[in-house]
Amino acid sequence: MTEKMSGARATVEALEREKVDYIFGMPGGANLPLYDALWDSKIKHILVRHEQLAAHMADAYGRVSRKAGVCSATSGPGATNLITGIATAYADSSPMVAITGQVAKAMTGRNAFQETDVIGIATPVTKYTLQPLSAAEVPFAVKEAFYLATTGRPGPVLLDLPKDVQQEEAEMTFPESVTVRAYRPNVPVDPQDIERAAAMIVKAERPILWGGGGVRIADAAQPFGALAELLMAPVITTLQGKGDFPENHPLSLGPIGMHGRAEANKLVSECDLLVAVGVRFSDRSTGNFGEFAPGAKIIHIDADPTEFNKNKAVDLSILGDANVVMGMLFDAVAKRITKSKDLNNNPWLKRVNDVREELKGIPAYKDSYADLSGPRIVKRLRDVLPPEAILTTGVGRHQMWCEIHYQVLRPRTWITSTGLGTMGFGLPAAVGAKFAAPDVPVVDFDGDGSFVMTEQALATAVEEKLPIISVILNDRSLGMVEQWQRLMYNRHYIGIKFPNTPDFVKLAEAYGAHAKTVGSLDEFAKAMREGLRMDGPTVIEVPVSPLDDVFPFLPPGKGIKDTVYGSSKEMAIF
Amino acid sequence: MTRSSKVLSTLVENKPGTLFRVIHLVRLMRLNIEGLTLGVTNGGADCRMTMTLSGDDAAVEHVARQLMKVIDILEAHTYGPEEVTARELALVKINTDKISVAEIQRNTGCRIVDSSKHSVVAEIVGSAKEIDEFVQRLGESNVLDIARTGVAALPKETTSR
Numbered sequence: 001m002t003e004k005m006s007g008a009r010a011t012v013e014a015l016e017r018e019k020v021d022y023i024f025g026m027p028g029g030a031n032l033p034l035y036d037a038l039w040d041s042k043i044k045h046i047l048v049r050h051e052q053l054a055a056h057m058a059d060a061y062g063r064v065s066r067k068a069g070v071c072s073a074t075s076g077p078g079a080t081n082l083i084t085g086i087a088t089a090y091a092d093s094s095p096m097v098a099i100t101g102q103v104a105k106a107m108t109g110r111n112a113f114q115e116t117d118v119i120g121i122a123t124p125v126t127k128y129t130l131q132p133l134s135a136a137e138v139p140f141a142v143k144e145a146f147y148l149a150t151t152g153r154p155g156p157v158l159l160d161l162p163k164d165v166q167q168e169e170a171e172m173t174f175p176e177s178v179t180v181r182a183y184r185p186n187v188p189v190d191p192q193d194i195e196r197a198a199a200m201i202v203k204a205e206r207p208i209l210w211g212g213g214g215v216r217i218a219d220a221a222q223p224f225g226a227l228a229e230l231l232m233a234p235v236i237t238t239l240q241g242k243g244d245f246p247e248n249h250p251l252s253l254g255p256i257g258m259h260g261r262a263e264a265n266k267l268v269s270e271c272d273l274l275v276a277v278g279v280r281f282s283d284r285s286t287g288n289f290g291e292f293a294p295g296a297k298i299i300h301i302d303a304d305p306t307e308f309n310k311n312k313a314v315d316l317s318i319l320g321d322a323n324v325v326m327g328m329l330f331d332a333v334a335k336r337i338t339k340s341k342d343l344n345n346n347p348w349l350k351r352v353n354d355v356r357e358e359l360k361g362i363p364a365y366k367d368s369y370a371d372l373s374g375p376r377i378v379k380r381l382r383d384v385l386p387p388e389a390i391l392t393t394g395v396g397r398h399q400m401w402c403e404i405h406y407q408v409l410r411p412r413t414w415i416t417s418t419g420l421g422t423m424g425f426g427l428p429a430a431v432g433a434k435f436a437a438p439d440v441p442v443v444d445f446d447g448d449g450s451f452v453m454t455e456q457a458l459a460t461a462v463e464e465k466l467p468i469i470s471v472i473l474n475d476r477s478l479g480m481v482e483q484w485q486r487l488m489y490n491r492h493y494i495g496i497k498f499p500n501t502p503d504f505v506k507l508a509e510a511y512g513a514h515a516k517t518v519g520s521l522d523e524f525a526k527a528m529r530e531g532l533r534m535d536g537p538t539v540i541e542v543p544v545s546p547l548d549d550v551f552p553f554l555p556p557g558k559g560i561k562d563t564v565y566g567s568s569k570e571m572a573i574f
Numbered sequence: 575m576t577r578s579s580k581v582l583s584t585l586v587e588n589k590p591g592t593l594f595r596v597i598h599l600v601r602l603m604r605l606n607i608e609g610l611t612l613g614v615t616n617g618g619a620d621c622r623m624t625m626t627l628s629g630d631d632a633a634v635e636h637v638a639r640q641l642m643k644v645i646d647i648l649e650a651h652t653y654g655p656e657e658v659t660a661r662e663l664a665l666v667k668i669n670t671d672k673i674s675v676a677e678i679q680r681n682t683g684c685r686i687v688d689s690s691k692h693s694v695v696a697e698i699v700g701s702a703k704e705i706d707e708f709v710q711r712l713g714e715s716n717v718l719d720i721a722r723t724g725v726a727a728l729p730k731e732t733t734s735r
Contacts, residue, residue, distance in 0.1 A: 119591070124598050128645045129591075148645065181619075182587050182648045306643040310636075 002173050007135030008033035008166035010174075011099070012041050014142035017174060020070050022046050022061065022435050023099075024054035028074025029114060031101030033166035046435070046464065049456035051078050053428040055085020056454070059094045059156075060392060060415050060432030066219075068095040068149040068157075069432060075101045076114030079160075080121065084422060086156045087125035091419025092240060093213060095154035097145045098126075104164035105133065118160055127155030135168035143178045152185030153304040154217060185303075189320035189328060196316055197275075197299050198332035204273035204297070206348045207233040210256075211244030212285075213418075214278015214302060214322050221245065221411045223326035224277060230334060233275075234352050236264040238285045240418040241278070243408035253352070256560065257285045259400040262359045262552045265563040267352060268293055277301045278322045281311040282419070291559025301325045363566035364404065364551040371521055373548050374401035374473055380521050381445065381471070382407055384528045389413060389441040392429040394450025395421045397479040400550040402445055413440075424453030430468045431457050441469075441532050448474040448501055458511040461537035469531040469538045470508075471524075475546035476501045483549045508539035515539040579608060580627050580634045581658050581727045584641060585649040588614050588621040592646045596623060599637045599644070605629040609662070609702075609724025620648060624727050626702075651729070658727040664705045666696045667718040682708050693718060701725075 005013070011034055015023070024046045027035040038045055048054040051073040058069030073082045079100040089096045103112040119129045128148045132141040138161070145157040201207060209228045215221055225245050228235045235245045237255045245252055254261030256268050268274070274296045279285065286292040289312050298314040300307070301322055308317035318325055359365065369375050378401045385391070387409040393399040393416045408414040415433055417425040430444035451472050461468055473479075478496040485493050508515035514534050518524045524542060531538035554563040582600075586592045593612065600607060609626035627634050634652050641650040665687070668678065675686060675694050688695040698708050702725055709717060 120594075123591075123595060124602070180645060183645050304643065306640050310639070 002171040004169055004171050006033065006037065006167055006169050007132070007138045007161065008037040010135060010138040010170075010172045011142060011161065011166070012037040012043065013172070014139045014174060015043060015070065016041065018142070018146045019067070023070045023072050024048060024057040024061070024432065025072030025099075026051055026054065026074070026078060028078050028101065030075035030103055030163050031072060031078075031099070031161070031166070033163065034072065034099065034101065034161065046431075046460060048428075049459050050454070051081035052085045052424070053431075053454050053457045053460070055082045055096070055098060056088065056422075056425050056428035057432035057435070057457075058096050058098070059085060059089040059092075060429035061436045062089070062095040062154070063092075063415050064390065064412050064433045064436035066095075068097045068146055070097050070099065072099040073101070074114065075103055075118070076116045078114075079116055079118040083121060083125065086122060086158065088417050088420045088422040088425060089156040090125045090127070092417060093154050093217060094156065095149045096156035097149050097159060098156055099159045099161065101166070102131070102160045102162040105162045106164070108162075118158065122158045125156075126158045129158040129160065131160040131162070132165055133162070135165055135170040136172065138165065139172055139174045140178060143175050144180060147178055148180065148183065152183070153214075186321070187319055189318065189325055191328070193316065193318040194325070194328045194332050197318060197329055198336055200273060200297055200299060200316065201231065201275065201329070201333050202336045206271045206351070207231055207273040207275065208268060208271040209233050209235045210237065210268075210274055210276045210279055211235065211241040212238040212277065212279030213240035215241055215244040216278075216411045218278065218303065218322035219411070220277065220322035220326050223323060223330050225249075227326060227330045227333065230330065230337065232346060232349060234267065234349075236268060238279050238282065238418070239403050239416070242403070243411045243414045246409045247407035248409060255403055257403070258287070258554045258556070259403050259550050259552060260285075260554070260563075261404060262362055262364065262563065262565050263352075263355050265552060265554060265560050266355055266359070269295075269561045270351070271296045274298045275301070276314070277326065278303070280307050283311070284418070286312065287554045287558055287560040287562075291561065359565065362552070369548060370545065372519070372524075372542060372544055374398060374544060374550075375405045376521060377471070377473065377524060377542055377544075378402055378405040378445070380525055381443070381528070384525050385441060385443065387413075389443060390415060390433045390437060392416065392426045392433055392442070392444045394426040394444075394446040395423045396447040396450055397483065397548075397550050398445055398447040398450075398473045400480070404550070404552070406445075423450040426450055427470055428454050428457040430470070431461050431464075431466060434466045434468050444468060444470040446470055446472050447479060448472055448476065448498065448504070449478045452502070455507065458508060458513050458537060458539070462512040465536050467532070467534050467536060467538075469528065469540060471528075471540045471542060472504055473544045474501065474504065474541050475544050477546040479546050480550070482546055487549065487553075488555070504539055504541040513537040513539050515541070517541040517543065578628070578631055579655065580631065581653045581655065581660065581725065582625040582627050582634060582638060583649075583651050583653065583658075583727060583729070584623045584625075584647060585615075586621050586623060587646040587648065588619055589646065592621065593623065595644045595646060596641060599640055600625070600627065603629070603633040603637050605633055605637065609722070611724045611726045624725060626725055653727065653729055653733065657733040658729050660701055660725040660727040661699055662702050662705055662723055662725045663697065663699045664708070664720060664722045666698065666709060666712070666720050668694050668696055668712060669716050669718050670694055673712065673716050678712065681711065684708065
């Protein structure tokens, strides 16, 4: 059955067939036909004030919902404004379909008004780009965009629609599926790899399981955690992988990395087997590649074969969906373990507990901070929020304090930009997350520097009556950069102070949000509880000192065993 | 860091923009393209691109591996010069005022594909080295212009992938 309609109408029809509920975006000249076609659609358009925010909203929506988030922008500046958000989604393998309007084909290359070669710009930061050149191609292009965005290693796909293609009428066929010849996302797992891995695992005396974003993406937390418990193996994660394994579990060591947990950073250097699942050996996780886990055999499990041996040579790589691989691995290991390990007499777990005890007293854990300080606020935040609450963040010290002190208990409740490290991600991400999980509390834990980059998302949150909370740690500074200048650049503070930072209460109220500045941890907890009951967004400003450094700290380029646990004095050597 | 010339051979889907996607990675890894040939194959469905790249060997390997992430790429392999059968075609415009065409042909086995009053265009096919030697033998002052295709290459039977 075919039906005659415009390319724009076919786009909307195809989006409806993909069960798209929301489009985050902003209209303009080159995508007006598309917006006109939304007029009588079930799809709800969420209006932003800047296209970057639409991309972050769609990104977070995708991370929480497992569906591809959809954002849209017009050509030229609308499209280029999307790019930071698209690159953010690409760096963290988030499923997204970004739809841009484009000048009509006849105007291409003539420097037409709002013409930008967005495919040229977006190619390095997308999984794929598509530009249908006739209306009849549109249903296939939309199908392919969603197929590529959500399968294999997910990522953003750009769909660039020339205006004349949107306007042109054609007899439309809507495909049930598409194939992309050179793309093979579902390679069957090699059972021999599983046997080899199981043999290595059973032989290991000091195993560690390491989870990354890929565990969440593949919904592999269950078999991942089951294998850890079967082996009684300690678990570490990447920053993106927080939530792969409940961080209040006795086997959880927390994240490794530049600002990882001290015990995780220490013990990863002592393991004799590292089972790395859905991680990409980012320099921010591993420190110096050569000095990472030097005594360990490494098994790397990933859906993307191009990650194998990219940054760190491994002993065995297993290609496949993490959920499938971990399930098979669990069965293979369970078969080989004849009796359960004697827990009381397990030297590795004893070593783990000894290290935990030994590190309890490091300055970063001693609660020597002021009452209103990042670490204390983060811990109180956890007490106030239910386990299912979703936390988004900006990028900076506040995010790193969450890495160290905020225990993520469930997958898909920790939404943060790690790969690209995009300041301003937190608030629009909270908006997107709230649309994906309307019944769950959503909090943006932010810094003043990050918040002001995308504060216009408050307008959307107010309009949509979203009861999200932004907590702003306000140090009137780019605190993370200040820390680096303090510790590594001879206290040459340059370009980091905000002497005229806005009054955040007035700013939030001007948008129509609730707002409060708090002066104590108890006031903070009270404001949080009030915020959770509101029918619109709340901004809670917490004044903090710019002088609290984030520790532990693995200085850039150093080996992970050189992580500095404590005071700035130790940093003097760098 | 080991630097040398390597052959990057890719088989890609024959559609617009694919070369652009390949070149992006080559540029990212700061490699210089010394030769590039491409042509459709497999009944027009695919396109074989052969690049001669100079730069850090590890960077060339990195490109080959990361190319497999690109949706339109079917195959990507790198080879050292000794692992492939490689041929290049060159057109060389020669000033015939001081050198006789018959002598050129006798010495090199090239084909004369065009001749004018004061010059001829010779076509020579061979390895990059053979073409270099051909040009050298003509003498720099006799060569007016050169157009080289860059090498097309296929792995030898003994080359493992």
